[in-house]
Amino acid sequence: MSSVRLRSRLAILAVLGLVLLGGVAPASAQWPPEVKNLQHFPKDMEFRELMPVMRSFAFGLGVRCQFCHVGEEGQPLATFDFASDEKDNKKKARVMLAMVDAINGEHLAKLEGDSERVRVECVTCHRGAAHPEQLRDILVAAAGESPDAAVARYRELREEFYGQGTYNFSESTLMQAAEALAEAGQMDAAVALVDESLAHTPESAWALGTLAGLEQRRGNVDAAVAALKRILDFDPDNERVRQQLDKLTAPAEEGGDGS
Template identity: 45%
Template structure:
């Protein structure tokens, strides 16, 4: 009975999603040609309805519009687009990604014990509405290294303002710590310290941030501030042995 209910729920979900997609794509039907050419991954006999729904799912998954892959001008009718053209490299990249997704779903996932056929990867699985998916800690660290610490901090604030609550980026309490660790590895102590302080602005009792601040200050030669931050760790976690050891070592 439970399995039957699950199947029924899944079917209702599928019908609901399909209905929404059909509602969304209906206005563009008149702008799309009735026959298609230069299809190299999608089946040659794909219906107009299925093609438009597929393309829209790609666009929504990457947070882009048709002109990202196809030759055409933003804001212009789709009837003016040259969909058959291979001029844009993004289109070939899309084909490669489509083939990869097909191989994952039809080949690799089926080899996993207990895998359900209803669970499949798609563009949005990795892209999360980003045209070029990247982890937030990498974005922040690279910005700090290639532009400036101030630019990295502003980048984080801007992304948090725009995307917080969604799933494009991870704004949990460990991400800026990870970005700071990347900077510490390149001996960018000033940048690492700034990112750790930024994290404490949003997560004021993050033990890891205080610990890494202690390490950053210690490595940079500021024993006093290092000890202060390790002591802050102990105020939050009195039994933190690592912080105790670091304080003892710094006081010798």
């Protein structure tokens, strides 16, 4: 039932799909290919109905056809063997199709009320990435290599994906990653990610307060004090920060070692 709805909804896009693909494929007897190995979709589903679905897979995951199908980059699609099940990603995609049907057909169907239900599609989770990992987790994993590697990974992904909705590049992601790293005792990496966040949003009490806490735990009282003072620069009436500053500076003046 769900695939019928999907088919009708995407049928409008079929024309567009054919026009676009027609530009890539040569006038060949193999194009369009004969559809002969459908196991999830109805066996009699036509090529022109299948195409917009395939294009939604490619866009949803940010990949080309050959991610799932046997064929060479740069070669015309007419030379591809679309029926082959050789690639693991095609088999995984079938698992995903069954999962998406279950989510929409079994689980979401149980919700009562609103008539306009939001349906889950590939892009709902994948958002243009083949492996839908959260940025926070990617950064924590990269920090396992080095603090610099975590920052470099953030910059690379931001450069490539900013504005596409694939990853959340906001302060909250960097703060969450920093918290997780601090929890695991990786203080240098945690500080590096907070610094990176401050490079984008310098006047953030959240990031500066976090930085102060991390520096204090690392024994860098001067750096903690400097971070708190930066908050007072744009928020001079912040009493909590003033109190924190007093606490930090008082023992140091009495010759405390700050550790």
